[in-house]
Amino acid sequence: MEHKKQYDDHMKSPRYEDPSAKIWTAYLSEADRYDDALAHKWKSDMDAILIFAGLFSASVTAFLIESYQYLAPAADDEMVKLLTQISAQIGGLGMDGNSTVMPPLITLDASNGPFQAAPSALICSILWHLSLAFSLLCALFATLVQQWTRNYRQATQMETIARRRARMSAFLFQGLARFKMPVVVDTIPLLLHLSLFLFFGGLVAYLYLFNQGVSFAILGILVLCVSAYGVITVLPIIYLDCPYRTPLTILSWRLARHFRLGAGNSSGSSTSSLVSKISTFGEARATAATEISDARDERDFHAMCWALGSLSDDSQLEAFIEVLPRVVACTDYSAKLLLDRLLQHDDVTVSLSYRIPRLLLTSVEKEVKVELPAAQKRAVTCLRAIWPLTMLTLPHPGAGIHRSTEMLRFERQTLDHIALLGAQLPGISQFTSSASAIVARTLLDVHLFHALRLEFDLNEFVRTRKRPEDNARQSTNFGFAHRESEHLSGKLSARLADMGSCLQLKDALASSDVYSTMDMTRANLDELLRLIVSSDYSRLVETLVINMRGYIHQYRQHVEQAGFDLLIDYMHSVATSQPGIPHEASNTLRRLWLHINQTDRMAQVFTIESQAMLVSRTMNEVFDSRVHLPGSVMNILRDILTRGVITESALAQKARAMVQRYISVSSLDKAAETAWTKAVETLDRRTDGLNREKDMLDIYYLHIHARYN
Known part of the structure; x- marks a missing residue:
């Protein structure tokens, strides 16, 4: 007994530090919270009972x-x-x-x-x-x-x-x-x-x-x-969500469980099956509220709609938006589906696709007086949310080429908001570049999928001569159809020329102007398709079909060229950004490249100007010895070169020299060196034409030299 007393005195001594104290502190934190809630509930219930019992007695x-x-x-x-x-x-x-x-x-x-x-x-x-x-x-x-x-x-x-x-x-x-x-x-x-x-x-x-x-x-x-x-x-x-209850409810629940009655025994859903196996009423109610089901997703949606509609203060909305990137990054599919529905909501007080850009704009609005640190924080919060929400990809029933407009989560005006922020707020360029690039890629995807839809509808009409319900209209006479076709052809030629001119401008893809031109071109193409399917004159239809295919080809070619320009511009910004690379640079580059790589037109020959920009500007910065980019970024560049994007011989030869120098000065493992060697081989095939031309010039020079000597 004396030894036990000495041990207890030692443990109580202030000089003794219990190593397990933090473990027990964690337990006490949760236990105290639970006990306080329980005691408060019992006290309030008993107070009410005492008052009523006294008056009633x-x-x-x-x-x-x-x-x-x-x-x-x-x-x-x-x-x-x-x-x-x-x-x-x-x-x-x-x-x-x-x-x-x-x-x-x-x-x-x-x-x-x-x-x-x-x-x-x-x-x-x-x-x-x-x-x-x-x-x-x-x-x-x-x-x-x-x-x-x-x-x-x-x-x-x-x-x-x-x-x-x-x-x-x-x-x-x-x-x-x-x-x-x-x-x-x-x-x-x-x-x-x-x-x-x-x-x-x-x-x-x-x-x-x-x-x-x-x-x-x-x-x-x-x-x-x-x-x-x-x-x-x-x-x-x-009904487990019923708010009414009496002291006999728990007893009735136990009797119902014994005789297999009540909620969970009349439905064949998985949630009902789980509820039927639970013995306590509280656990059954919690299971019905949290288990995966369509009803739960619908409740979540209505709850979040109410919450967003109630967030009238910008600071409250900013706190809500701040957690969205983590929600997108989680593995909960229901949460991602919820965000997708909130983005597509028609009510502007609820729609995230409206409220996030609107909050982003308040960072630089003079009417909303926000200090510079707070404005920078708000802008970064919105940009960090725009990036994952735009990258969010969910499978939808019936997905296909007829769903192009549903891919668009942020309108083209968002690009103007981002550009305005980049010009007026310092220190956020690493976020503006990534958000602008991913929004621009989504806008291009909308037009690319629309071009695919136009091709599909046109080919279906040529094959079946059936008028699609959404494009059919009353038949027109020959004179009207001919005049209308000439008018639309002239407008389309002008629109496509404007698209080409806009894409030549610096930072064109970071502005909404070029996408406005694309939208007008798309509308004219829709009009021409409706004219084709409404005309009963086969000769006119054949001519219009040929012209339509040419316009769609140019339209799609411009969109794909814009996607390639966007890729090399962003890669250049990654290589030249200081002090660090842009936000989510690797994932952004991967998305930009894959959305070019996934089309069936990899044989697309991009312009010499864009190839020159890739080699002379972007690759020079990437292979600069002072720039140390992540391996994932270098792998994307290697994949671009391996897929034969560079078709001009002189540019291929210059790129080949850069890659060989990079291989020689870098410490690459065997797998990486083999992969870069494949890129060199691809560039070698592009330089064969230049070497043959050089050999022919050398033979011609020797022939002339021998003749005159």
């Missing part, structure tokens, strides 16, 4: 006092009966004046025996006494629960050492569960409810003494209330 007592007069004979009634008998005797003497014999004295109620109270009075008294007893018991137990709760919280917080306090808390909590204290607490309201129903039952019996009609009316109301109470008791068992 006083009312029942008043009714009881009134009912006592019907349990014993009243003294006034006996006096009335006695006077009535005396009056009858005196009256008998007066009618026979010659009689000298007194009439016999009649005893009161001799034939009825001792006094008996009415049955309804007895029932009323019994029910009201029981009601008063249960009400007082309810108040007593409510007081005891408050005392037990205070004792429990005091006992769990008396110890100062975390380990000892945690063990005391666990010990006492085990006692709560062992002796069913939550069940006792839930039973106290049941006593109060029972007391209330007993009082109403006694009231029915009490009124029966005076008027049966009034008594039956009150009885009908009582039956209706009891029926409603029973319905409220069982409703949560059938």
Whole structure:
């Protein structure tokens, strides 16, 4: 015992530091939070019960006092009966004046025996006494629960050492569960409810003494209330989201589980199957609320719509937007689907595709006075959200070439907002470049998929001669169709020329102007297709089909060229960015390259100017010895060169020299060196034509030199 006392004194010493204190502190943090919530709930419930029980007991007592007069004979009634008998005797003497014999004295109620109270009075008294007893018991137990709760919280917080306090808390909590204290607490309201129903039952019996009609009316109301109470008791068992509940609900739940009734047993869904296997009501409700289902996704959507509609303050909306990148990065498909639906929402107070760019613009608006650090933080928050939301890719039912407009999550004006921020806010260029590039790529994807849709619809019409429902219109006469076709052809030629000119401008893809031209070109192509399918003149249709295919080819060629220009511009910004590379540079480059690489037109010959920009500007910066780019960025450049994007011989020769120098000065592993060697081989094939031309010039020079010498 002495050694144990010394050990305990040592553990309590302030110089002793328990290495497990942090573990127990974590437990205590959660335990205290749970205990505080439980104690607060019990205290508030018991306070309400005490108030109601006190008032109700006083009312029942008043009714009881009134009912006592019907349990014993009243003294006034006996006096009335006695006077009535005396009056009858005196009256008998007066009618026979010659009689000298007194009439016999009649005893009161001799034939009825001792006094008996009415049955309804007895029932009323019994029910009201029981009601008063249960009400007082309810108040007593409510007081005891408050005392037990205070004792429990005091006992769990008396110890100062975390380990000892945690063990005391666990010990006492085990006692709560062992002796069913939550069940006792839930039973106290049941006593109060029972007391209330007993009082109403006694009231029915009490009124029966005076008027049966009034008594039956009150009885009908009582039956209706009891029926409603029973319905409220069982409703949560059938509908787990029902807010109504009584103290008998838990007991009813257990009976329903025993007989396999209630929620989870009538439906064949996976969530219902899980609910049917859960024994406690709380766990079943939590499972129904959180398990994966279409109903849960719909609830999430409506909840977030309400939340976004309620976020009127910019700072609150900024805090909401700040967590979106982590939501997109998580593995929860339902959360991503929710964000996609919020992006496509029609209401501007809810739609993220409207509210995020609008909040982004407030960073530089003069009307919204935001300090520079706060403006930079808000801009970065919005840009960090725009990037993953634009990159978000979800499978949709019926996805295909007819869904091009659904790919667009941010309008082209977002590019102008980003460009404005980049010009006015310093220090955010690494975020503006990535967000602008990925939004621009999405806009190009919309036009690329629209070109594919036009090709598909045109080919289907040529093959079947059936008019698509969305493009069909009334047939036109030849003269109108001819004039309309010439008008549209002229507009399309001008639009396509404007597209080519816009793409030649510096930073054209970072502005909304070129996409406006693309939209107008797309609208003219739609008009021409509608004209084709509405015309009944085969010769005119054949001519228009040929022209239409040419226009679609040019339209698609411009879009694909724009995608390649966007890729090399962004790669150049990655190589020249200081002090660090742009936000999510590798993933952005991968998306830009794959959306060129995934088309069936890899044989597309990009312009010599763009190839020269890739070699002379971008590759010079990438292979600069002072620039150290991540391996993922270098791998994308290697893939571009391996796929034969550079077709001009002189540029291929220059690129080949750069790659060979990079291989010689870099410490590459065997796999990387082999991959770069394949890129060199691809460039070698492009330089063969230049070497053959050089050989022919050398032979011609030797021939001329020999002839004149």
